[in-house]
Every structure is written in C-alpha cells, then in structure tokens.
Amino acid sequence: MMGRITQGMMNTQLLSNLNNNLNRMNEYQNQLATTRRINKPSDDPVGITFSLRYRSDLGSNDQYQKNVNAAISWMEFNDTMLNQTTEVLHRVRELSVLASNGTNTDTSLDAVKKELFQLTNQLVTVGNTQFNGKYVFNGQKTDLAPYQEGITEPNPNDPDSLFVVNAKSNSCDEGEIKLEIATSVTLSMNVQGNSIFGVYTPPVVPLPGDPPLPAGPIDDSLYKLMEDILNTLHKNDNKGMSDALARLDSRMDKIIGVRADIGAKLNRIQLASDRLQDINLNVQSLLSKTEDADMPALITNMKTSESVYQASLSVGTKIISPSLVDFLR
DSSP states (O other): OOOOOOHHHHHHHHHHHHHHHHHHHHHHHHHHHHOBSOSSGGGOHHHHHHHHHHHHHHHHHHHHHHHHHHHHHHHHHHHHHHHHHHHHHHHHHHHHHHHTTSOOOHHHHHHHHHHHHHHHHHHHHHHTOEETTEETTSTTOTTSOSSOOOEEOOOTTOTTOOOEEGGGGOOOOOOOOEEEEETTEEEEOOOOHHHHHOOOOOOOOOOTTSOOOOOOOOOOOHHHHHHHHHHHHHHTOHHHHHHHHHHHHHHHHHHHHHHHHHHHHHHHHHHHHHHHHHHHHHHHHHHHHHHBOOHHHHHHHHHHHHHHHHHHHHHHHHHSOOOHHHHHO
C-alpha cells in the first residue's frame, strides 16, 4: 500500500536535494581556490597518507640541503685559510733561502727578520680564525681561541735571549663537527688545527745519572718552526737554517694533503647536493600528482554543478508554488 505524499515531504526532499547540490558546488569552489584535490583527510583517506609521507620526505631533504650548504660554506672558508697559510709559508721559504746564502749584510738580515716576525704573527692570526663567530681550527671547542697571541723578542742586554712564539705551546681540540647530509650518512666538515699547524713536543731532559734518551721524531709544530727560523737568523746559524727549510717543506706537504682532503670532501658534498635536488623534484612531482586538482576537469565539473543547482532551484519553484489560494480557485 502506497503512502500519501504530502506537500511537506516534497518541500523537505527539495531542500535536501538543494543542499546536496550546493555542498557539491562548494567543494568544487574550495578545490578551485586552493588548486588542491585534497584539503582535508576525508577528501581522500588513502591519498592523505601518501601526501603526509611525501611532505615528511621534503622536510627531511630540506634540512639535509641546509646541512650541505653549511658544510660547503665552512669547508670553502677553511680552504681559503689554508691557501693564505700556504702563501705565507712560500714567502717564509723565500726569505729563509735569501737569508741562508751568507752574503747578506746585517741590515738585510734585520729586514728579513722583521718580515718573518710579522709573518709569524699572521700565521697565529690564521690559526685563530673565526667563521660566524666560531673558531674553525679548534675542533668542537669553537668558542675558545686555540692559539695564544704574541711573540717575545730577545733581550738586547742578554746574549742568550731568544725569540719565543707563545702559540707553539698550544694544542687544538681533536673533536670532529659532523653533519648529516643524507639518511644515516654523516660527514666531518671541520679541519683540526693540529693537522695544519702541528703539535709541539717539548724535549725531555734526562735526570742526572739517567742514560741518554733516544732521539725522538722531529718536532712538526709550525709555530716552533717559525720560532727556530727567527732564532737561527738571530744567531746567524746557516746550518740551522738548512734544517729549518727541510722541516718547512715537510709542513707544506702536509698542508697540501689537508687541502686535497678538503677538495675530495667538497666534491662528495656537491654530489650529495645534486642528489638531494633530484630527490626533491621527484617527491614534489609525486606530491603534486597526489594533492593537486585537475583544473580543466575541475572547472568543467564546477560549471556542471552550477547548472544542476540552477535547475534544482527552477524545479523547486514549480513544486512549492501551489498555495491555499490556488486550491480555492
């Protein structure tokens, strides 16, 4: 038995249909405004999980790229400082060779000594170099200056008095500053000062009655070397200057090795940066395919929904038009 359809039922059904059409049109308008197909989890519960994963990957890659950029800046600055050190040492070698030929006047030797004195101070300044407020050659102790400034000159009234370079007694922290440039991939970006400027090993004097100590390795401290060069000139010791030149060449070779290591790391970091950029492009493409709306299809659906809504309103006017006056006619 069929039930009676009342005017109220028709009005209620009309309003329900109008609301459905209006909600559909509102959804299309939101997608057009945001250009995204997924604006809330209920739009696509499966797609939102992929979207969140892609966004997480992009966030991680963005941090990796920042780490890579920081490492490149730090290491390029280190290489610049090592280049300055190399230039200073080349000049030191030129002056040392000039002073060792035995034909210089006292005035010439004094001029060489003064320039070597300033070059030594410059090497101490390089050792205490800061980048963004951090000392670059003191390992993880970037808030502390690794080398003591100042050079004590010989006392003119004391014939046994010699030059003393204060920085020779200092040793740098050996800690590494590591940055993560990819998942589970870390790289040390700092250079330890000891690998550049060496470490001073003070001689051990045997106690009276003890046997002589065996000869130890040649001290590789650059600041001790500069002190010895200054004192060699001060004492006019040509033999000592020859030994100092050999030690200087050895130290320069070690610095070249450190610069080669920096260059190798920079090449690797650049490859890591290129890889991160490629990954970003791929993930952004996947994210766009998951979230972004198909604009031509969306515009077509929007116009269709508008036409349907307008048609619904037109039909509604005919359904609700009868009134009591119409029945009294």
